[in-house]
Amino acid sequence: MKIALIAHDKKKADMIQFAIAYQAILEKHELYATGTTGLRIHEATGLPIHRFQSGPLGGDQEIGAMIAQNKMDMVIFFRDPLTAQPHEPDVSALIRLCDVYSIPLATNMGTAEILIKGLERGDFAWRKIINEKQGE
Numbered sequence: 001m002k003i004a005l006i007a008h009d010k011k012k013a014d015m016i017q018f019a020i021a022y023q024a025i026l027e028k029h030e031l032y033a034t035g036t037t038g039l040r041i042h043e044a045t046g047l048p049i050h051r052f053q054s055g056p057l058g059g060d061q062e063i064g065a066m067i068a069q070n071k072m073d074m075v076i077f078f079r080d081p082l083t084a085q086p087h088e089p090d091v092s093a094l095i096r097l098c099d100v101y102s103i104p105l106a107t108n109m110g111t112a113e114i115l116i117k118g119l120e121r122g123d124f125a126w127r128k129i130i131n132e133k134q135g136e
């Protein structure tokens with residue numbers, strides 16, 4: 001599965017803890033991230049991770065483009081709900097696309113843990129079926 005990992009600055013520590021805790025699951029999948037989040041996860045875990053631009057420089061939009069092409073299976077996006085983001089429209093657009101394409105999206109640690117455990121349990125087999133139909 002292709003998984004996008006994104007965290008706003010005040011949530012990066014949470015994301016790193018999450019990646020360390022679930023490294024054994026994450027390493028079985030293809031990981032993508034916005035620039036700084038990806039760098040921090042890679043430094044903390046050594047996990048291979050494709051890094052897009054930093055969020056404010058277009059990284060959210062690049063991940064959104066993958067969703068629009070049905071090339072992303074899950075998004076874990078630890079948003080900071082208490083800090084205004086200069087690229088708020090990009091953040092909203094990414095979340096909107098997850099809803100347009102029914103892509104599982106976690107915006108906090110509680111939901112992310114449920115998604116990742118579901119992934120390990122095989123709950124995302126339906127994504128595999130869709131991908132196979134598309135010849136991916």
Ligand SMILES: O=C(CO)COP(=O)(O)O
Pocket residue numbers: 006007008009033034035036037038053054055056059060091
């Ligand atoms: O701003 C972000 C998502 O909206 C995250 O970007 P970085 O991972 O580059 O900090």
